[in-house]
Amino acid sequence: MEQAIVHSQGQVEGQQLAAVTLSEGAREYARKSRSENTKGSYKSDWEDFESWCAAQGAASLPAAPSTVASYVADRAAYPYGFDIVNWPTSMD
Numbered sequence: 001m002e003q004a005i006v007h008s009q010g011q012v013e014g015q016q017l018a019a020v021t022l023s024e025g026a027r028e029y030a031r032k033s034r035s036e037n038t039k040g041s042y043k044s045d046w047e048d049f050e051s052w053c054a055a056q057g058a059a060s061l062p063a064a065p066s067t068v069a070s071y072v073a074d075r076a077a078y079p080y081g082f083d084i085v086n087w088p089t090s091m092d
Contacts, residue, residue, distance in 0.1 A: 048075075 022030070034042075049071055053060040058067045 049063075050060045052071055052074065053063070053067065056067070056070070058064070058070075060067075
């Protein structure tokens with residue numbers, strides 16, 4: 001199954017997408033649909049994924065399913081974002 005690639009310019013594989021006009025109420029609803037903390041978490045997670053991909057020499061967009069699976073497996077090994085087993089117990 002072929003996947004469409006959506007670019008930030010509103011194009012899908014060379015096709016211009018139709019502009020979507022939202023009412024002010026719909027725009028306001030969309031703005032408030034996620035808290036600032038949630039948006040900050042999404043941003044931080046995305047930056048981590050991009051950084052991990054760069055270190056692996058993998059594309060973050062579009063990411064291959066194997067890239068996403070490898071990232072999740074890598075991060076699951078360190079749920080706190082660092083190697084807690086080898087975390088220093090004292091300051092040297």
